[in-house]
Amino acid sequence: MPEPSTKTGPASVEFRNVSMRYGAVTAVDNVSFTIEPGQLVTLLGPSGCGKTTTLRMIAGLEIASEGQILIGGKDVTKLSAADRDVSMVFQSYALFPHMSVLENAAYGPTVKGLGKDVAKQMALEKLALVGLKGFENRYPSELSGGQQQRVAVARALVLEPQVLLFDEPLSNLDAKLRRRVREEIRELQQKLNLTVAYVTHDQEEALAVSDRIIVMSNARIAQEGAPRDLYEAPANAFVADFIGDANILAVTVKSVLEGLAHVEIGEASVTLPARSLSAGPAKVAIRPEALLLSQTPAPGSLSGRIAKCAYLGNHLDIMVDTAIGELFVVRYGARQMWEPGTPVSVSFADTGVTLIPPG
Incomplete structure (x- = not known):
């Protein structure tokens, strides 16, 4: 029976002069940054600034028009999503409604042909990690928004990716639950030493969870740095007004x-x-x-x-x-x-x- 692969730990993500064009529209314009291994870095900015396109390029869901993307030092610029060791938690959670919590969490290893028993064992481990032990046989419709969010995180974690991506993960939750779930995501990221790229338009959320924040405006990076640096020493009026x-x-x-x-x-x-x-x-x-x-x-x-x-x-x-x-x-x-x-x-x-x- 095949065993799950042993990972070497979190990986860095590097963009070198990356651009993304859709015809005449430039969605990301000559962007360079590095996410260090084991860091949670937030891409923050208003709608249409390029942050989600940047995240999708890390995932391999969009292929860059120019520049280089490296994950763990390896050039993945032209690789498809299936050939990159990353997982993504979508805004909608994208759970399969006809599958139980356990089946949803075990989907990745099952598709990779690791066998039902191994897939189940891996899924149970990650569901326990996100506090869903005892919920294995429920269906998504029987869960609260916060519980559905945790299933999506467990499913993303189950193959122990080098990089974990979050696309506006808290936007479907009410304000009090958002605060609790963002704390859980941060705690999990630190506990498991994960490299995380996290997209949000909510500056309070970004300040609360991030090691570093990359503020984007009009397809470019307006400023990047630690949360306190951006709040206390904004580079320009846009950053000052957007962060707080x-x-x-x-x-x-x-x-x-x-x-x-x-x-x-x-x-x-x-x-x-x-x-x-x-x-x-x-x-x-x-x-x-x-x-x-x-x-x-x-x-x-x-x-x-x-x-x-x-x-x-x-x-x-x-x-x-x-x-x-x-x-x-x-x-x-x-x-x-x-x-x-x-x-x-x-x-x-x-x-x-x-x-x-x-x-």
Whole structure:
């Protein structure tokens, strides 16, 4: 009886100047990146940015128009999906409705001719791993959305692929379940030391599960890095606005000395890392939690008036009218509401205020 193959561990994924064209439309434009073995990397961006096409090229479901794709150092650019050691969890889960949970999970090894007993043993092991022991004889229609998602993960894991791919895996779940299942996926990925490429348009999801995030915009990479780097040091206005909320304001850099910029934000002034910018026009991205409100005027601050204040349980969402436009402010743990029309002084926290290029 054939035994399941022994894997050597997770593999890297590398794109070298990869493009994908459909006629006159360029879906992915000269993209290069590396996913290190055992990392979970998220492809994040709005609809139509190229992230799903990129994932499908890793899977072999689309063949790149240009460039090279390597998995575990091996050039797989022209290989079909069947000849690549990857598995994909689809947005719809794509479970077979007429098959039991066990039959769904055992489908891969069965098709590969490993024999019913071996296929069953492999499927039972992975179903137990995703917390579905005891559900083997149920059918997909008898499961919740979260349970169906786990069956899809077990089926993808059963052949122990070098790379596991997720295409918007949580979009069919409600908000509370999404949080729980994303934690389970992350825990499983770390426990099994899997290389994972994960596509989502949900920035909170990306921040929660990723070792690294690749932000895509208009078929190109806008920025890549660790979640904290992207949130705290966005490269441009698009990334600042897409990863969390940000107030994007036009500012003037008055001077730069030893890497520090003296910046005028309306009537206020701050000192920020220059990030290779020189004196002249620029923009600043200010996180809502980095704006501090006081009813006592402070030097170097902006004056404004409360426009709106909404209570959201663990925080307040506040809109403040100022001479440089309306600012969005978040106050965590605050209980006291601010009345519209209340005069306030707006100052800036030490973090969450970042210079970005003017373009």
